[in-house]
Amino acid sequence: MKIGTLTPGETARRLKSRDGLAWRAGPFVVSLRADVPAFPEQFHLLYGEHRLAEEIGKTNDFRLELARPWGLRRWWRPKVFFEMDGPTRMAPFPLDHALPLFEWGFNYAIATRANQYLLLHAAVVAQGERALLLPGLPGSGKSTLCAALVLRGWRLLSDEFGLLRPGSGELAPLPGSIALKNASIAVIRAFDPAAVLGPEFPKTRKGTVAHLRPPPESVQDQERVARPVWVVSPRFEAGAAARLVPLPRDHGFLRLAHNAFNYELQGERGFRAVTRMTRECRFFDLTFGDPGEAVALLDEMAAS
Numbered sequence: 001m002k003i004g005t006l007t008p009g010e011t012a013r014r015l016k017s018r019d020g021l022a023w024r025a026g027p028f029v030v031s032l033r034a035d036v037p038a039f040p041e042q043f044h045l046l047y048g049e050h051r052l053a054e055e056i057g058k059t060n061d062f063r064l065e066l067a068r069p070w071g072l073r074r075w076w077r078p079k080v081f082f083e084m085d086g087p088t089r090m091a092p093f094p095l096d097h098a099l100p101l102f103e104w105g106f107n108y109a110i111a112t113r114a115n116q117y118l119l120l121h122a123a124v125v126a127q128g129e130r131a132l133l134l135p136g137l138p139g140s141g142k143s144t145l146c147a148a149l150v151l152r153g154w155r156l157l158s159d160e161f162g163l164l165r166p167g168s169g170e171l172a173p174l175p176g177s178i179a180l181k182n183a184s185i186a187v188i189r190a191f192d193p194a195a196v197l198g199p200e201f202p203k204t205r206k207g208t209v210a211h212l213r214p215p216p217e218s219v220q221d222q223e224r225v226a227r228p229v230w231v232v233s234p235r236f237e238a239g240a241a242a243r244l245v246p247l248p249r250d251h252g253f254l255r256l257a258h259n260a261f262n263y264e265l266q267g268e269r270g271f272r273a274v275t276r277m278t279r280e281c282r283f284f285d286l287t288f289g290d291p292g293e294a295v296a297l298l299d300e301m302a303a304s
Helices: 008-016 039-047 095-113 142-151 183-191 216-220 249-258 268-280 291-303
Strands: 021-025 028-034 062-067 079-084 118-127 130-135 155-158 161-164 178-181 201-204 207-212 227-236 243-246 282-288
Touching: 008 021, 008 028, 008 039, 028 039, 028 095, 039 095, 062 095, 079 095, 095 161, 095 201, 095 207, 118 142, 118 268, 130 142, 130 291, 142 155, 142 178, 142 183, 142 227, 142 291, 155 161, 155 216, 178 183, 183 207, 183 291, 227 249, 227 268, 227 291, 243 291, 249 268, 249 282, 282 291
Parallel strands: 028 062, 130 227, 227 282
Antiparallel strands: 021 028, 062 079, 118 130, 118 155, 118 161, 178 207, 201 207, 243 282
16 A cells, blocks of 8 residues: 555644654655644655555654644744654754655654665666666755656666665665755756656755655665666766766775765775775766756666
C-alpha cells in the first residue's frame, strides 16, 4: 500500500496521530508526526509512490516530528520546529515553510545517524545497476543536472547522498524529492513542462526552493542497489557549451574523500571504500550551460 492510495485527509490524520505516518525510504523506515496546515497535501504530492511501513514489518530507523510551539508564538509570526527522536531540534522555520524544513531535517538525520554507510555528498543516478555520482558544491548545478537526467530516463538513487556500503561497494537507493533552487526552478520547468513540482518557497536560507517529485519507477526500484561507475563533478556556467574532461584517479580519490560526510569517522573502512571506488570508477569534470546538452553528453559517456 502506497502513501498515494490514502486520501489527503487520511494522510493528514495519520501525520497527526500519536505514532505518525511511517513509510519506506530506501533502506530506512521513517515515521513522521506533523500537525501543520498545507503540509499533508504537499507531502502527499511528493511522496505518494512510497510504500507505507505497515507492510514491511520493520521498526522505525528515524522518528521525526514537525512541531508547533505553544503560547503566543503559535499565533504571532507562527513557526515550526523539526525534532528528531525527541529533544534534537533545528532552528525554527516560518510555519508555511514546513516542507523545506522537513526535507532539510531528514537530510540532517541521515547525515548524522546513518554511519553504517560511507555518506557521499552527491546526487546519484543510474542506468540499470551502473551508477553515476554527481558531487558538487552549492551553486554547481548538481541538483539541476540530477533533475534533468531523471526526467530523461535515468534512475534516481538520491539528490543528496551516495549511501555506499563499505563492505560490498554497492550504493543503496534513497529516492526522494529533488530540491531545486532559484533560477534552476525555471530551467527545469522549461526543460520538461510535464515535470511535477511542489510549491515554491521564497526567502528560505537558500533563496527560493521548489521540489521535484521523484519518478515513480525510481521509488518502485528503491531496493535495487547499484555500483559506482562514473564520478562527474558538474559546474554550471551560463552560456557555456557542455564539456566533459577526464580526471586522473588521484584527483578522484581526493574528491571522494572530501565529499564524504563521515570519511574520518569511518577510519580504515572509509579509506578502503574510497580506494576501491577510485580503482573502479572513471572521473570527470563537466562544465555546462544547458542541461539538455549535458544530458546528451552523459548519455554518450554511458554508452561508450
